[in-house]
Amino acid sequence: xxxxxxxxxxxxxxxxxxxxxxxxxxxxxxxxxxxxxxxxxxxxxxxxxxxxxxxxxxxxxxxxxxxxxxxxxxxxxxxxxxxxxxxxxxxxxxxxxxxxxxxxxxxxxxxxxxxxxxxxxxxxxxxxxxxxxxxxxxxxxxxxxxxxxxxxxxxxxxxxxxxxxxxxxxxxxxxxxxxxxxxxxxxxxxxxxxxxxxxxxxxxxxxxxxxxxxxxxxxxxxxxxxxxxxxxxxxxxxxxxxxxxxxxxxxxxxxxxxxxxxxxxxxxxxxxxxxxxxxxxxxxxxxxxxxxxxxxxxxxxxxxxxxxxxxxxxxxxxxxxxxxxxxxxxxxxxxxxxxxxxxxxxxxxxxxxxxxxxxxxxxxxxxxxxxxxxxxxxxxxxxxxxxxxxxxxxxxxxxxxxxxxxxxxxxxxxxxxxxxxx
Amino acid sequence: xxxxxxxxxxxxxxxxxxxxxxxxxxxxxxxxxxxxxxxxxxxxxxxxxxxxxxxxxxxxxxxxxxxxxxxxxxxxxxxxxxxxxxxxxxxxxxxxxxxxxxxxxxxxxxxxxxxxxxxxxxxxxxxxxxxxxxxxxxxxxxxxxxxxxxxxxxxxxxxxxxxxxxxxxxxxxxxxxxxxxxxxxxxxxxxxxxxxxxxxxxxxxxxxxxxxxxxxxxxxxxxxxxxxxxxxxxxxxxxxxxxxxxxxxxxxxxxxxxxxxxxxxxxxxxxxxxxxxxxxxxxxxxxxxxxxxxxxxxxxxxxxxxxxxxxxxxxxxxxxxxxxxxxx
Ligand SMILES: Cc1ncc(C[n+]2csc(CCOP(=O)(O)OP(=O)(O)O)c2C)c(N)n1
Ligand SMILES: [Mg+2]
Numbered sequence: 213x214x215x216x217x218x219x220x221x222x223x224x225x226x227x228x229x230x231x232x233x234x235x236x237x238x239x240x241x242x243x244x245x246x247x248x249x250x251x252x253x254x255x256x257x258x259x260x261x262x263x264x265x266x267x268x269x270x271x272x273x274x275x276x277x278x279x280x281x282x283x284x285x286x287x288x289x290x291x292x293x294x295x296x297x298x299x300x301x302x303x304x305x306x307x308x309x310x311x312x313x314x315x316x317x318x319x320x321x322x323x324x325x326x327x328x329x330x331x332x333x334x335x336x337x338x339x340x341x342x343x344x345x346x347x348x349x350x351x352x353x354x355x356x357x358x359x360x361x362x363x364x365x366x367x368x369x370x371x372x373x374x375x376x377x378x379x380x381x382x383x384x385x386x387x388x389x390x391x392x393x394x395x396x397x398x399x400x401x402x403x404x405x406x407x408x409x410x411x412x413x414x415x416x417x418x419x420x421x422x423x424x425x426x427x428x429x430x431x432x433x434x435x436x437x438x439x440x441x442x443x444x445x446x447x448x449x450x451x452x453x454x455x456x457x458x459x460x461x462x463x464x465x466x467x468x469x470x471x472x473x474x475x476x477x478x479x480x481x482x483x484x485x486x487x488x489x490x491x492x493x494x495x496x497x498x499x500x501x502x503x504x505x506x507x508x509x510x511x512x513x514x515x516x517x518x519x520x521x522x523x524x525x526x527x528x529x530x531x532x533x534x535x536x537x538x539x540x541x542x543x544x545x546x547x548x549x550x551x552x553x554x555x556x557x558x559x560x561x562x563x564x565x566x567x568x569x570x571x572x573x574x575x576x577x578x579x580x581x582x583x584x585x586x587x588x589x590x591x592x593x594x595x596x597x598x599x600x601x602x603x604x605x606x607x608x609x610x611x612x613x614x615x616x617x618x619x620x621x622x623x624x625x626x627x628x629x630x631x632x633x634x
Numbered sequence: 635x636x637x638x639x640x641x642x643x644x645x646x647x648x649x650x651x652x653x654x655x656x657x658x659x660x661x662x663x664x665x666x667x668x669x670x671x672x673x674x675x676x677x678x679x680x681x682x683x684x685x686x687x688x689x690x691x692x693x694x695x696x697x698x699x700x701x702x703x704x705x706x707x708x709x710x711x712x713x714x715x716x717x718x719x720x721x722x723x724x725x726x727x728x729x730x731x732x733x734x735x736x737x738x739x740x741x742x743x744x745x746x747x748x749x750x751x752x753x754x755x756x757x758x759x760x761x762x763x764x765x766x767x768x769x770x771x772x773x774x775x776x777x778x779x780x781x782x783x784x785x786x787x788x789x790x791x792x793x794x795x796x797x798x799x800x801x802x803x804x805x806x807x808x809x810x811x812x813x814x815x816x817x818x819x820x821x822x823x824x825x826x827x828x829x830x831x832x833x834x835x836x837x838x839x840x841x842x843x844x845x846x847x848x849x850x851x852x853x854x855x856x857x858x859x860x861x862x863x864x865x866x867x868x869x870x871x872x873x874x875x876x877x878x879x880x881x882x883x884x885x886x887x888x889x890x891x892x893x894x895x896x897x898x899x900x901x902x903x904x905x906x907x908x909x910x911x912x913x914x915x916x917x918x919x920x921x922x923x924x925x926x927x928x929x930x931x932x933x934x935x936x937x938x939x940x941x942x943x944x945x946x947x948x949x950x951x952x953x954x955x956x957x958x959x960x961x962x
Contacts, residue, residue, distance in 0.1 A: 371937040379940060380936055380937075398716070399717060429689060460661055598930075
């Protein structure tokens with residue numbers, strides 16, 4: 213292509229004018245806009261410092277169960293307060309019984325929630341049932357709050373014929389379409405970009421997505437992708453980090469540097485809160501504010517709840533190998549989130565020792581009933597092995613199913629047919 | 635010696651021998667590894683040689699690849715190969731292809747290791763075999779050992795190998811004791827990558843398997859022997875390269891072939907073996923069609939009874955062999 217003389221000189225002038233400005237105005241040197249961010253120029257060469265300013269932790273209740281600053285009291289009704297406390301303690305008893313049952317070889321695997329009860333119940337209480345939940349695996353309290361029944365829970369752990377998951381997932385990989393709780397997925401952090409995607413789809417529908425994740429999972433590439441996408445696409449999602457101090461044996465201080473998980477929020481342009489995760493009111497207030505902001509602004513929020521994993525990581529773990537008894541003791545005695553709410557309730561005359569005893573007996577009985585029933589139920593029909601790989605069973609799978617049918621027919625007495633549901 | 639201890643001693647010996655060898659992964663240091671394969675190594679070699687990483691498989695696989703390019707010999711532990719899916723781009727697009735793309739200038743001597751295949755009671759996302767996935771890719775070597783001797787000899791070979799090796803262990807075998815020959819106990823013991831092992835000689839039928847499926851074949855062969863059928867069991871050890879010489883020679887002798895694997899059937903290890911036999915002279919030595927026994931073509935269910943039904947059992951092997959040989 214040959215440019216006309218005229219055109220070439222025009223281009224020449226264009227480049228000269230834009231790239232090599234002859235004079236600059238005073239205001240132009242002091243600030244400029246770059247990719248929507250206002251820039252400040254400086255002539256001093258200084259590092260930023262390797263960790264940003266420490267984001268403070270928001271707290272409402274002190275360790276004695278008293279409101280520190282009156283204006284922050286969420287003023288919840290007596291019935292909500294009682295439900296909160298009952299859910300937290302119910303969760304404790306469920307955990308004790310199912311943990312033991314794994315030790316006895318009755319289920320293959322379990323993960324407890326001890327120490328993190330306030331993060332579950334506080335956040336769940338601040339949302340509606342039609343807000344969508346993406347969990348990691350240690351959020352059973354959220355399900356309880358939404359009304360997941362003890363039978364549903366036990367049936368899942370036993371993978372029996374009433375398990376809505378048809379016995380296909382490991383224990384604690386709960387899911388409930390009815391309660392808008394997306395089934396747990398084992399590979400870490402995959403739920404984070406999925407939550408951003410779901411929130412994108414829910415934009416303008418007056419509901420939000422909440423996505424729970426551990427500080428360990430926050431190291432996965434998926435976490436970074438999720439933050440960036442949620443921010444750039446304007447997704448109404450709350451990223452709720454349960455920073456419980458450990459990822460199996462890896463302590464937080466080896467997991468990341470800088471100002472924790474919260475410190476990352478501003479870098480992605482995400483409004484961020486850090487809260488005392490063992491203070492149920494702090495978690496409640498933060499989640500409530502986050503939801504309002506996410507819905508009205510169509511933007512994500514990051515919440516980092518500082519808490520502690522009191523139990524072992526899972527039934528495959530022995531945490532005495534990598535942390536001290538004193539450390540665990542401190543979090544069970546001094547920082548216990550359940551006790552903190554109990555003290556508050558007792559101060560308000562909403563709870564007492566008798567009620568505690570009665571509730572403990574009652575909840576234990578209900579749990580054991582559901583547990584026994586789940587254990588006795590038969591397993592899903594063997595043909596469930598072949599269903600749901602595709603919406604429609606392809607021929608080759610159907611053939612395998614028929615072969616198995618014939619085989620079982622022929623060798624009935626060799627198989628524990630009675631263990632399967634008809 | 636247990637499979638776990640065999641792996642551990644291979645790591646220990648190679649770390650002692652070559653200070654470029656180092657281990658990285660989640661929980662490998664103070665915690666001794668999620669399955670305790672790296673037990674004691676952090677105590678012995680310290681933070682510089684046994685490195686706990688934050689939880690990002692893509693991240694630490696990338697670190698491993700970069701450090702291998704720069705001259706180190708990383709052993710990259712995936713807590714299980716299920717999580718290596720997060721790092722697949724580093725394994726395939728970087729580790730496997732860099733030597734070729736750099737025109738032979740930059741090699742990537744790295745071992746990606748961890749438990750693979752069906753475990754027990756851990757369902758769809760924690761229970762699957764990746765042998766065929768990796769074996770598909772040129773640039774990688776893929777090893778799938780069975781017992782303690784295999785594990786020790788092949789892991790040492792993998793660490794010394796100049797190319798990236800995917801080393802597929804089996805969780806359920808870690809705690810199992812297998813005999814070790816005097817030779818295998820020596821620090822100089824290495825097994826060649828790419829050579830299969832005849833785990834049991836026989837003349838009536840050839841059973842080819844890798845990893846835990848070898849055990850299933852041996853159990854089946856034991857029972858078949860009681861019925862007068864002598865099965866030859868080939869332990870593949872290596873999936874890429876595939877030792878077709880050993881398989882072909884066996885078929886020439888037995889005239890029958892069954893492959894057994896825990897992975898899925900489509901484009902699987904058995905599929906590859908059968909087609910290579912079909913393409914060769916050996917085909918004319920078969921008296922019956924060759925058969926694959928594989929895991930069921932569905933994701934792995936959790937419930938124990940369904941899990942058993944989803945995996946090949948010795949009884950499946952026995953039934954198939956009897957059918958092929960028209961035996962009672
Ligand atoms: C991709 C992937 N890598 C590794 C694992 C194994 N794993 C399961 S839980 C876990 C620790 C996660 O810690 P964190 O996110 O802090 O959650 P917490 O258990 O403390 O609640 C690890 C490494 C996994 N499930 N998925
Ligand atoms: Mg954690």
